[in-house]
Amino acid sequence: xxxxxxxxxxxxxxxxxxxxxxxxxxxxxxxxxxxxxxxxxxxxxxxxxxxxxxxxxxxxxxxxxxxxxxxxxxxxxxxxxxxxxxxxxxxxxxxxxxxxxxxxxxxxxxxxxxxxxxxxxxxxxxxxxxxxxxxxxxxxxxxxxxxxxxxxxxxxxxxxxxxxxxxxxxxxxxxxxxxxxxxxxxxxxxxxxxxxxxxxxxxxxxxxxxxxxxxxxxxxxxxxxxxxxxxxxxxxxxxxxxxxxxxxxxxxxxxx
Amino acid sequence: xxxxxxxxxxxxxxxxxxxxxxxxxxxxxxxxxxxxxxxxxxxxxxxxxxxxxxxxxxxxxxxxxxxxxxxxxxxxxxxxxxxxxxxxxxxxxxxxxxxxxxxxxxxxxxxxxxxxxxxxxxxxxxxxxxxxxxxxxxxxxxxxxxxxxxxxxxxxxxxxxxxxxxxxxxxxxxxxxxxxxxxxxxxxxxxxxxxxxxxxxxxxxxxxxxxxxxxxxxxxxxxxxxxxxxxxxxxxxxxxxxxxxxxxxxxxxxxxxxxxxxxxxxxxxx
Numbered sequence: 049x050x051x052x053x054x055x056x057x058x059x060x061x062x063x064x065x066x067x068x069x070x071x072x073x074x075x076x077x078x079x080x081x082x083x084x085x086x087x088x089x090x091x092x093x094x095x096x097x098x099x100x101x102x103x104x105x106x107x108x109x110x111x112x113x114x115x116x117x118x119x120x121x122x123x124x125x126x127x128x129x130x131x132x133x134x135x136x137x138x139x140x141x142x143x144x145x146x147x148x149x150x151x152x153x154x155x156x157x158x159x160x161x162x163x164x165x166x167x168x169x170x171x172x173x174x175x176x177x178x179x180x181x182x183x184x185x186x187x188x189x190x191x192x193x194x195x196x197x198x199x200x201x202x203x204x205x206x207x208x209x210x211x212x213x214x215x216x217x218x219x220x221x222x223x224x225x226x227x228x229x230x231x232x233x234x235x236x237x238x239x240x241x242x243x244x245x246x247x248x249x250x251x252x253x254x255x256x257x258x259x260x261x262x263x264x265x266x267x268x269x270x271x272x273x274x275x276x277x278x279x280x281x282x283x284x285x286x287x288x289x290x291x292x293x294x295x296x297x298x299x300x301x302x303x304x
Numbered sequence: 305x306x307x308x309x310x311x312x313x314x315x316x317x318x319x320x321x322x323x324x325x326x327x328x329x330x331x332x333x334x335x336x337x338x339x340x341x342x343x344x345x346x347x348x349x350x351x352x353x354x355x356x357x358x359x360x361x362x363x364x365x366x367x368x369x370x371x372x373x374x375x376x377x378x379x380x381x382x383x384x385x386x387x388x389x390x391x392x393x394x395x396x397x398x399x400x401x402x403x404x405x406x407x408x409x410x411x412x413x414x415x416x417x418x419x420x421x422x423x424x425x426x427x428x429x430x431x432x433x434x435x436x437x438x439x440x441x442x443x444x445x446x447x448x449x450x451x452x453x454x455x456x457x458x459x460x461x462x463x464x465x466x467x468x469x470x471x472x473x474x475x476x477x478x479x480x481x482x483x484x485x486x487x488x489x490x491x492x493x494x495x496x497x498x499x500x501x502x503x504x505x506x507x508x509x510x511x512x513x514x515x516x517x518x519x520x521x522x523x524x525x526x527x528x529x530x531x532x533x534x535x536x537x538x539x540x541x542x543x544x545x546x547x548x549x550x551x552x553x554x555x556x557x558x559x560x561x562x563x564x565x566x567x568x569x570x571x572x573x574x
Contacts, residue, residue: 143570151569153492192492192574206574207494214499258486 057213057223058146058246059204060274061233062101062256063120066281067240070118074101077235081205098171100202101232117280120241122232123148123169123202124265127272131161131170139199146274147204155198162199166266170201205230205244225251246274251276296299312355316348377548380484384467385409391432392529392540393424394517399541406442409544424540428515429529440496444483447472486545487536493572503563504531510563513537 078084078101087097090223101122108115125148132140132148139154140161150170162170178194179187189192190207212228225244233241244253256262257276264273310317322341389397389406397406397414398421404415405421414422429436433447436442447531451472458465470477489495508526510516513533520526532539535550549555560567 149570151573
């Protein structure tokens with residue numbers, strides 16, 4: 049916490065669920081930006097698919113009057129992360145800029161962190177990643193290709209953050225809001241995902257996290273997430289309850 | 305592996321068995337068996353000591369200086385001799401260590417017909433390694449860049465230049481040269497040349513192993529080609545390029561600390 053005060057950045061993300069239409073563009077963008085191995089149907093059947101960001105879908109109501117709700121789930125980059133103290137080799141690392149990143153060369157594959165994570169956003173490489181021959185030159189050179197036996201997770205595109213801060217330093221200017229965007233944010237067609245610096249009072253993320261619709265997932269666990277969700281605005285419910293907004297509780301009920 | 309160790313430590317196991325036998329029937333044990341036990345035990349421990357020593361040697365060699373162990377080659381053979389001495393060297397081409405003119409890998413001395421040492425062209429590193437200022441990698445120039453000069457420059461009977469012209473000049477035999485890579489970072493390290501060059505050109509005090517023609521420009525900066533020697537050594541004096549610095553993590557972190565750069569793990573490992 050002392051170190052965090054020294055940095056002028058504290059990265060965070062806000063997800064406007066009302067704007068998300070479940071198109072999965074963020075999933076594809078993340079997959080190609082971060083050299084994530086191609087998941088097969090069997091991988092998902094074994095619950096071993098790797099998706100640093102996934103779009104969870106919830107149905108509400110009975111057919112034909114059903115409503116679909118989508119929640120993109122990525123690493124929450126918790127300030128009080130359950131995955132960090134359990135790592136015996138300090139591979140789960142908290143940066144001074146408030147990110148929770150995995151140091152791949154330290155990881156020995158104990159999988160304690162994935163067991164500790166309540167959001168299921170840490171993924172273990174059960175196999176050596178393989179790409180078709182035509183994909184070999186499409187891999188991102190800025191991201192390590194993770195080999196078999198180590199844990200991997202969302203890094204909020206740390207390579208893009210570093211590139212953005214580096215370019216600003218080269219041009220001798222401050223990083224402005226919107227300079228840096230992770231792959232998922234860049235790909236989102238409805239701007240449902242917003243990335244920014246929480247220490248910048250003018251940033252969009254700061255305004256969104258202070259919105260009355262804002263909530264964090266599994267708030268009772270007190271993991272102090274850095275990813276905020278803006279609750280869905282349902283016109284039918286709004287009509288019945290006036291301007292009363294509904295938050296986390298409603299989503300949990302809808303989920304089964 | 306475990307099987308192999310079992311076989312190597314067999315004398316120790318046998319010695320332990322004999323000790324057990326001696327304990328059980330102390331009085332009836334023959335004297336030769338009592339003497340054999342310590343001999344076998346010492347032999348087993350000896351093998352253990354030799355193995356430990358070998359392992360320690362390999363480990364220190366690997367983690368210490370870049371010795372050619374485990375496939376780590378400092379100065380690989382290139383498909384053709386590219387003398388950095390002639391192109392990037394400055395002044396008479398004389399080796400600092402020996403005081404003699406440089407010798408090419410094929411054994412020729414870099415001397416003129418009258419015996420005086422050749423004079424280096426003093427070309428800027430970034431003439432060929434153009435991308436290094438803007439990109440993460442320094443890159444090797446295409447053969448066309450070599451040919452842009454060597455179409456006319458150089459002897460027509462030179463073996464190396466004939467090879468070069470075959471590769472770059474004639475349509476029938478045109479193909480890239482498969483240069484062997486000398487400096488290679490491990491797969492889990494992201495190194496970016498450009499920001500290091502920006503920083504060092506603006507902060508000349510941080511440059512180490514300064515080249516002979518080092519000069520600070522009036523505005524306090526230096527040319528990009530004057531900073532390379534910090535990590536790559538005196539490449540201008542190499543007939544065949546070799547890695548002279550270990551380029552291990554300790555070196556990176558020490559320099560980052562000294563220059564107040566970020567030292568978090570995520571700086572390089574992501």
